[in-house]
Amino acid sequence: MTEMFPDHVELEVEKRRGRILIVDDQPLMIRVIHQIFADEHELFMATSGEQALEFCQNNLPDLVLLDVVMPGMDGLETCRRLKKDERTASIPVIFVTGQTTEEEENECWDAGCVDFVNKPVNARTLLKRVRSHLTLKFQSDLLRRLAMLDGLTKLANRRYFDQFLSQEWRRCKRAGKPLSLVLLDIDHFKSYNDSLGHQQGDDSLRMVASAIARKAHRPADLAARYGGEEFAVILPETDLPGAVNIGEQIEQSVRELQIEHPSSPVCNVLTVSIGVASMVPVESSNPELLIKVADQHLYLAKNRGRGQVCAEDNTSS
Known part of the structure; x- marks a missing residue:
């Protein structure tokens, strides 16, 4: 937050490279998702909910792809904790899950996710949903930054x-x-x-x-x-x-x-x-x-x- 706001803010947020955190206890699943996004975004990996929370405290990602079923802290609890913390509450979370019952879908929404995709992952579907939610996130970030701006000095107001x-x-x-x-x-x-x-x-x-x-x-x-x-x-x-x-x-x-x-x-x-x-x-x-x-x-x-x-x-x- 220390840098002055630029005189010209890039509005074409769709072109921005995002920081995505992939959270899954299965290394194979991490590799699959990594292959889908490696050319488009900066990727980070965590193999547990605890690891994910620690990462987000120190390196705020733009989006989290989160497995629901994991040993220890599961994805639902991880998402709830992200949403309770004011520093991480605005990070969009997309669940990657094999669970498809109505009750389980409602649990995902209640935990605070913005979307979910089913396993096995369809690469095109995942790409489009991530692009869509990243665009919304970047637009929201831009509006938030402009609302913080002192028009004359370009510092925070x-x-x-x-x-x-x-x-x-x-x-x-x-x-x-x-x-x-x-x-x-x-x-x-x-x-x-x-x-x-x-x-x-x-x-x-x-x-x-x-x-x-x-x-x-x-x-x-x-x-x-x-x-x-x-x-x-x-x-x-x-x-x-x-x-x-x-x-x-x-x-x-x-x-x-x-x-x-x-x-x-x-x-x-x-x-x-x-x-x-x-x-x-x-x-x-x-x-x-x-x-x-x-x-x-x-x-x-x-x-x-x-x-x-x-x-x-x-x-x-």
Whole structure:
């Protein structure tokens, strides 16, 4: 989520190469399906429901082909667990099954699948159904991405920032992992706009956004436009020293843009003030507290002269 949204989004989603996870305890069946899709998509294999769930936590596929009858956790339970997890709930699941009774078909639908095919697999039928559901998935992903977009900077917008922060707060609380937040504000941006004009101001916002996105580079990180000339970076599973390091990199990167700011009392180029906070989420706290602490540190950074990073009352230039 760290990359800026492209200026032009490819709408011909049918041409996109998908990531398909094949889950079956029979190696022969995996080979059969692999031969059908090897030239069209990127394929991954799992031989149990447990393996499939673990894979999906670390490498989100675009679609899952899932055997129903497997030892241990069967396909129905695997599908239910995928649908209960907000990170994997939108992944379409197609059951590959030899079971064809009405009751068993209803169990597949109730578990959350989008379709199913019977064994022995008809290659043409499977190809067409996978293509159809991948196209729907890619179209849905595209609409979701556009809804997250800040039109000017191409970073995530405030609405998605709020949603993502709540999601990662819950996830880090379950895992007992730290969640960090970097808040930053462009110094004396009103005077910059007043002296150089709003068009120049918009251009500079885009450049700063690009610098932020380049430093928040992990797939799990989120860079967002928080409002006006304010930006935010969510850093899951990152402790305070790690978050401060990212903040310092961003501060330096913005300076290195060398955007002239003739009316700034801080520096002759555009600078940012940054506040950093980190917490291990617990029951007695909430995401709003993390924002509050980061905002307090941002205020301290401004109060101490701007153009610097502040965290836990310690300032680094």
